[in-house]
């Protein structure tokens with residue numbers, strides 16, 4: 244990294260900063276990818292000295308890095324850090340911050356790793372101190388609002404102080420290696436493209452299943468739910484990367500224009516589809532990996548009468564020539580049977596079979612986590628007499644080919660911000676289009692008063708989720724033996 248920088252992290256003592264941001268920055272530093280003079284300044288409410296703050300970060304690095312840091316690397320990294328005790332409503336303090344930033348010739352980045360209620364005072368504070376100069380950048384962490392209107396309010400506020408080109412709306416799923424590999428797979432090969440459309444694809448499933456519950460975030464999650472936490476952002480981004488047209492280049496706007504087209508082509512909701520095509524669930528107590536786990540309603544910080552969904556499955560379509568009529572199933576949930584994020588493309592069955600054995604449709608499974616691989620299910624002849632066909636799979640495991648360290652998603656995205664590359668960040672119009680599609684679902688739940696269906700922790704969600712795919716004559720990947 245050749246640019247010197249000052250990275251100011253608001254919410255610098257928070258959970259995200261400690262679990263993700265500092266470990267990611269540490270890894271980038273250890274790989275010599277941060278400018279030697281780069282500074283990282285954490286701004287938060289607590290009164291802490293630099294030394295106390297560094298001790299907290301050191302503790303977090305020991306807990307959250309894949310392996311403990313070496314003493315030399317740790318010392319080098321901690322030396323970059325300083326702490327700024329901030330009352331977000333106090334303009335004098337932003338002026339002090341400005342003095343320290345002005346004294347240096349470096350790229351300034353403000354990272355708002357705080358809840359959206361703190362966006363207005365921080366943005367106003369930065370503006371009143373004249374810290375929003377045209378060469379600064381601002382990173383906004385999700386959730387960017389809780390509905391269409393509040394997300395528009397946030398955008399209006401941020402765009403009153405910064406130009407769109409200065410704003411980086413982060414979605415860490417876009418920073419995952421395998422998500423970018425989707426671009427390589429689709430547009431670096433000719434093999435798949437002719438099949439990647441309604442003529443050959445029967446259905447597409449995108450799942451992000453987690454085994455964790457809400458951990459220490461019960462209060463936040465209870466006012467958020469799976470739709471706002473995962474679908475509006477991560478799942479829709481995966482859908483865009485899967486379904487978009489080939490961009491003309493990797494230019495940030497060329498990629499984002501194509502993603503936007505997908506969001507704009509999502510089939511509008513009707514009363515019928517709102518009713519039939521969405522399954523909300525909430526986990527009850529159960530057993531996960533042999534351990535008893537509590538119901539969502541009994542988690543700390545969650546209201547015992549909670550109606551928040553911890554699972555969501557939905558069916559939609561993309562109304563354009565490539566995809567018209569192909570069902571796209573999106574699914575996410577907490578406390579599910581396995582941690583797995585995957586995109587499953589099921590192809591149509593052969594139009595005529597000459598075999599007695601039933602033919603399972605070919606499936607291309609792109610697994611994003613826990614492992615990163617691509618698997619193609621095909622039919623093959625089983626050895627022996629007669630023509631008995633059985634499903635087999637071809638596996639492409641990236642770790643067999645690439646031995647380099649995989650960059651963490653936040654690491655890549657933070658480096659992209661420092662470099663000024665917004666390709667993997669959401670543009671204002673993308674975020675708006677995503678919310679516009681999500682809003683009718685939120686409205687429907689408010690007016691219909693429907694409670695989420697129960698599912699046992701450690702399962703694949705409520706039975707209604709299986710009925711959703713069955714209606715289209717298909718089944719979830721794991722039900723097909725994936």
Ligand code: BG6
Pocket residue numbers: 453472
């Ligand atoms: C976050 C959500 O954005 O993504 C969390 O707020 C979720 O609820 C997390 O657990 C999942 O990310 P990953 O990278 O662990 O799949």
